[in-house]
């Protein structure tokens with residue numbers, strides 16, 4: 273559900289507002305929403321790169337789970353998940369794929385083709401609360 277929500281608005285924002293590469297990209301906006309969800313104590317989410325040449329090095333996979341997830345996406349999977357204990361509590365860690373679903377994506381990610389895998393969204397959700 274969360275994933276659908278984020279992706280729907282990323283596509284809508286790109287469709288409605290982005291006609292020139294200098295505007296605030298949906299990626300930057302999503303990162304602000306992720307941050308705000310986390311500050312309020314909700315789930316964590318992170319935008320990940322799968323191309324090896326991210327706009328922002330912050331989006332490189334950071335730990336073993338994220339690296340395994342990105343490798344799974346590169347090999348063609350659209351979803352990767354694992355239950356991990358973090359500070360004694362079970363967490364669902366899941367990554368879903370992000371593709372260049374619109375022509376508009378290419379205007380800022382020009383080294384990619386329409387339909388290519390660009391990255392993923394990583395979710396980290398505490399279970400059993």
Ligand code: HEC
Nearest residue numbers: 293297299320321326327328331371372376377380390391
């Ligand atoms: C207006 C320019 C622009 C458009 C249009 C755009 N992006 Fe991006 N994208 C960026 C920028 C800038 C970043 C880096 C944001 C950051 O981390 O601060 C980024 C980052 C990303 C990342 C994380 C990997 C990386 O390179 O850092 C993914 C995945 C991504 N965009 C996918 C998409 C998809 C899918 C679309 C189309 C729905 C899209 N982008 C459209 C500018 C754009």
